[in-house]
Amino acid sequence: MRLLPWRSSNTIFHLRISFKIFVLPSFAEGLPVVVIENLAVGTPVATTHTAGILESGLPIQNGWLRSD
Numbered sequence: 001m002r003l004l005p006w007r008s009s010n011t012i013f014h015l016r017i018s019f020k021i022f023v024l025p026s027f028a029e030g031l032p033v034v035v036i037e038n039l040a041v042g043t044p045v046a047t048t049h050t051a052g053i054l055e056s057g058l059p060i061q062n063g064w065l066r067s068d
Contacts, residue, residue: 019043021046023046023047024045024046026047026053
């Protein structure tokens with residue numbers, strides 16, 4: 001895991017396509033745009049089962065949902 005300072009959107013795009021997986025541990029999301037953006041470039045997403053995540057269209061074959 002790396003925490004990065006601000007980057008340009010072009011740099012972020014190139015970082016996203018290099019990810020092996022994107023993890024979003026969250027208790028609540030309104031519209032998780034970051035999930036949609038990562039799925040759009042083909043990055044698998046692992047996230048929690050919260051409101052807003054399922055509505056983002058997270059397909060089962062491209063991601064994992066965790067519910068407790």
